[in-house]
Amino acid sequence: MNSSTSVRQASTESGIQKPHVSFPKEANQPTSQKPVKSEVVLQACGVTKNYFKNKIKIPVLRGIDLEVRSGEQLAIIGQSGSGKSTLLHLLGTLDNPGEGEIFFEGNRIDNLPNSARDVLRNKYFGLIFQFYHLLPELTTLENVVMPLMISDGIFKYWWQKKANIDRAKELLELVGLGHRWNHRPSELSGGEMQRAAIARSLITNPKLLLADEPTGNLDGKTGQEILEILRSLNEEQNLTIVMVTHDESIAADADRTIRLKDGLVEAA
Amino acid sequence: MYKLLLSWRYLRTRYIALASIISVTLGVATLIIVNAVMAGFSIEMHKRLNDMMSDIMFQATGLNGFPDPEAHIAEIKRVLGDDLEGATATVTVPAMLSFQFRGQWVPTHVTLIGIDEETYASVSDFRKFLLNEQNRKKLNFNLHESGYDSRLGQAGWPYRRIQESAQQTYDEERQRIENIQRQKEREQQTGPAETGPAELGASDIPVDNVAAGIPLDSGVGGPTDPSMADPSLSNPTGETATVMFDGTKDQFTGLIAGYTVASMRRRNKDGEVLDSYLFRPGDNVKLTFPTAGDSPTAANVYFTVTDLYESGMSEYDSTLVFVPLSELQRARGMVHDGVEYATAIQIKLRDGANLEECCERLRERFPADRFAYRIQTWKEMQGPLLAAVKMETTILNILLFLIIAVAGFGILATFFMIVVEKTKDIGVLKSLGAPSSGVMSIFLTYGLALGAVGSGVGMVLGLLFVAYINPIANALEVVTGQEVFDPTIYYFDTIPAIVNPVTVVWVVLGTMFIAVLASVLPALRAARLHPVEALRYE
Numbered sequence: 001m002n003s004s005t006s007v008r009q010a011s012t013e014s015g016i017q018k019p020h021v022s023f024p025k026e027a028n029q030p031t032s033q034k035p036v037k038s039e040v041v042l043q044a045c046g047v048t049k050n051y052f053k054n055k056i057k058i059p060v061l062r063g064i065d066l067e068v069r070s071g072e073q074l075a076i077i078g079q080s081g082s083g084k085s086t087l088l089h090l091l092g093t094l095d096n097p098g099e100g101e102i103f104f105e106g107n108r109i110d111n112l113p114n115s116a117r118d119v120l121r122n123k124y125f126g127l128i129f130q131f132y133h134l135l136p137e138l139t140t141l142e143n144v145v146m147p148l149m150i151s152d153g154i155f156k157y158w159w160q161k162k163a164n165i166d167r168a169k170e171l172l173e174l175v176g177l178g179h180r181w182n183h184r185p186s187e188l189s190g191g192e193m194q195r196a197a198i199a200r201s202l203i204t205n206p207k208l209l210l211a212d213e214p215t216g217n218l219d220g221k222t223g224q225e226i227l228e229i230l231r232s233l234n235e236e237q238n239l240t241i242v243m244v245t246h247d248e249s250i251a252a253d254a255d256r257t258i259r260l261k262d263g264l265v266e267a268a
Numbered sequence: 269m270y271k272l273l274l275s276w277r278y279l280r281t282r283y284i285a286l287a288s289i290i291s292v293t294l295g296v297a298t299l300i301i302v303n304a305v306m307a308g309f310s311i312e313m314h315k316r317l318n319d320m321m322s323d324i325m326f327q328a329t330g331l332n333g334f335p336d337p338e339a340h341i342a343e344i345k346r347v348l349g350d351d352l353e354g355a356t357a358t359v360t361v362p363a364m365l366s367f368q369f370r371g372q373w374v375p376t377h378v379t380l381i382g383i384d385e386e387t388y389a390s391v392s393d394f395r396k397f398l399l400n401e402q403n404r405k406k407l408n409f410n411l412h413e414s415g416y417d418s419r420l421g422q423a424g425w426p427y428r429r430i431q432e433s434a435q436q437t438y439d440e441e442r443q444r445i446e447n448i449q450r451q452k453e454r455e456q457q458t459g460p461a462e463t464g465p466a467e468l469g470a471s472d473i474p475v476d477n478v479a480a481g482i483p484l485d486s487g488v489g490g491p492t493d494p495s496m497a498d499p500s501l502s503n504p505t506g507e508t509a510t511v512m513f514d515g516t517k518d519q520f521t522g523l524i525a526g527y528t529v530a531s532m533r534r535r536n537k538d539g540e541v542l543d544s545y546l547f548r549p550g551d552n553v554k555l556t557f558p559t560a561g562d563s564p565t566a567a568n569v570y571f572t573v574t575d576l577y578e579s580g581m582s583e584y585d586s587t588l589v590f591v592p593l594s595e596l597q598r599a600r601g602m603v604h605d606g607v608e609y610a611t612a613i614q615i616k617l618r619d620g621a622n623l624e625e626c627c628e629r630l631r632e633r634f635p636a637d638r639f640a641y642r643i644q645t646w647k648e649m650q651g652p653l654l655a656a657v658k659m660e661t662t663i664l665n666i667l668l669f670l671i672i673a674v675a676g677f678g679i680l681a682t683f684f685m686i687v688v689e690k691t692k693d694i695g696v697l698k699s700l701g702a703p704s705s706g707v708m709s710i711f712l713t714y715g716l717a718l719g720a721v722g723s724g725v726g727m728v729l730g731l732l733f734v735a736y737i738n739p740i741a742n743a744l745e746v747v748t749g750q751e752v753f754d755p756t757i758y759y760f761d762t763i764p765a766i767v768n769p770v771t772v773v774w775v776v777l778g779t780m781f782i783a784v785l786a787s788v789l790p791a792l793r794a795a796r797l798h799p800v801e802a803l804r805y806e
Contacts, residue, residue, distance in 0.1 A: 094699055094799045115703055122701020133696040133803065137277035149270035150702045200700075 042068040047100035062263035075251040078260030093117040126201025130213040132193040134185040141181040144168040171199040191222035211243040275714040288682040289722035291675035296726025304734040306661040308764030322391040322614035337610035351621040354390025357610035363557035382596030391616035397577040409522025428550035432515030522574035528586035676786040683790035695802025704795040711791035719783025723776040
């Protein structure tokens with residue numbers, strides 16, 4: 001109870017519009033384990049998502065409530081088909097929920113126009129995928145700089161080109177890929193590509209990192225290296241990370257774990 | 269920025285797309301070549317048409333003409349003022365030109381034009397097409413000793429002297445044989461035989477028959493038989509001139525014939541283009557034309573060919589024949605009580621004068637409902653020809669642009685495939701925050717770049733082709749054995765080609781527009797892709 005009031009106070013103080021829904025369930029949820037990290041960055045309220053196949057409704061998410069607090073590393077775990085990837089896409093505004101609301105720093109984001117969501121993804125969210133999703137035509141460096149190219153106009157980009165490239169090289173150095181900035185993705189190994197993808201997701205200094213099975217396609221050792229990078233980012237830069245995985249051992253490493261089963265949050 | 273970078277990378281890495289724009293390249297190159305050649309033909313033709321003809325033709329509607337052309341010219345001068353550069357009276361009549369070839373009179377249809385040798389040069393560049401260099405400097409209707417184009421071989425006085433002296437020798441010999449025959453007949457028959465002399469000496473026609481009947485290796489003989497010169501109206505002194513006329517020293521009134529009237533162009537066995545001459549400067553020809561008056565009769569007049577002209581326009585070269593104006597007026601009976609008649613006045617305007625506007629001013633002064641004059645610009649007179657060339661160019665342009673449009677569909681198909689191939693990348697871009705418009709403009713830029721590359725290469729190819737069009741045509745002839753450009757048909761030695769920069773710019777812009785248009789649909793598809801579905805796409 002204490003924590004929830006403090007959340008409200010914090011958001012009121014910072015002048016951000018409060019979510020206008022009350023959270024009766026929130027109080028009951030075991031989310032008050034770490035009172036230190038109190039500020040809620042991302043919040044989902046009663047989010048549902050259905051797919052339609054031949055006009056038959058297939059529910060994927062059936063009312064998810066969760067909140068992500070600033071600076072924590074949250075793992076969402078569930079079997080394949082449990083809707084965890086879909087949930088991550090909804091949180092990352094790549095898709096629209098059927099019902100329910102999503103708030104980012106207290107502002108509703110699921111009903112924003114596309115242009116605003118584009119800006120949100122570009123500036124505030126970093127996304128990492130299982131299959132890295134680097135652009136094969138571009139070098140590693142260009143892939144890393146890509147979000148800046150998208151957000152800045154051509155003149156602004158040229159004006160800041162050197163700073164941007166320095167920043168990208170710095171990030172590549174950080175993920176241990178400094179020497180390979182001029183290589184194409186096809187010349188990199190899986191782990192290296194995922195490092196590049198992490199560097200890309202960090203270039204705009206996002207508030208939140210959304211990772212969809214970042215180690216799903218990697219062998220154990222390489223996956224562990226990637227997880228270490230993410231962990232160090234979380235600890236050293238206090239970066240909030242939401243990670244979707246099906247691997248219990250990875251989930252165990254996180255600050256907090258949410259289990260999904262049949263489109264619902266399983267009580268821990 | 270990412271749009272440019274990505275479309276540039278796509279351009280460099282997608283060779284199949286480059287292959288799809290080869291048709292665009294070829295289309296652009298062909299368009300440029302066709303336009304250049306058609307413009308070359310058209311401009312060259314305009315130039316030749318206008319060089320031969322004056323700017324404005326002031327014609328009487330009938331063959332009898334109008335009186336006192338000098339007064340008309342004075343009035344035209346008053347109407348046109350400074351815009352007038354020169355004007356000259358002419359007489360134009362349809363006529364039949366007959367020349368002796370292998371001992372027979374061969375008629376051809378020509379348009380006979382009587383021109384004033386002093387003033388005609390002021391309205392037309394006629395002189396520069398003449399084959400005698402002295403005539404090119406100053407036109408006259410006298411046969412020259414020399415200065416004829418080397419193509420003609422023997423021509424002028426030296427040629428005439430040989431021909432005429434051979435004819436004279438032949439005539440003398442025939443006369444001698446006749447005399448001997450007559451003498452024999454007299455000796456054999458006591459009674460005077462009337463049939464002999466009557467048959468042989470009576471008129472032109474039997475003589476012609478005799479001439480035709482005897483195979484003459486000396487070839488074309490001038491009609492210098494005194495009896496043939498007899499009906500000549502060009503010798504007003506009549507009988508005395510007949511006696512005095514010596515073909516080796518004298519000429520009839522001069523005549524300038526079109527090159528194609530006087531020659532036949534054909535190929536020999538080896539495919540070389542050869543001109544064989546039906547008559548040359550120095551030969552005599554006979555003109556038959558209607559006299560003036562309400563009931564015209566045919567007038568037969570002998571002329572001596574003094575020169576040929578070659579304008580390159582087959583229409584002119586094969587029909588027009590020029591004689592001195594005064595001679596034609598007299599022969600047609602167009603001088604009454606000292607007043608001359610003419611059928612047309614040719615008018616030349618100064619450079620930069622407005623052709624249509626000047627023509628309109630003349631039409632206002634001589635309205636069609638009160639004067640029997642037809643006033644036309646040279647463009648109006650050659651309207652059908654010029655319009656035909658213009659229409660040909662237009663149709664070719666439309667057809668070739670259709671080809672480029674077809675190529676556009678090739679781009680469309682290739683682009684759809686590229687969008688499908690890039691579905692995942694599009695999803696990535698969207699997940700990184702690229703707006704739909706940005707994704708769309710990647711592909712539009714890509715289309716524009718493809719169009720630019722295609723039309724740029726096409727433009728360079730086309731311009732190179734135009735620059736070396738004649739060597740290329742020759743090379744094609746060697747390779748295929750087919751004549752690409754037949755000089756016997758076109759009367760151009762080389763293919764004329766003029767590049768109009770405006771046309772080139774339009775072709776290139778139009779092509780780029782088509783390429784962008786073809787990429788709109790695939791780009792829209794790319795823009796509409798749902799990010800999650802695009803990311804999941806395998």
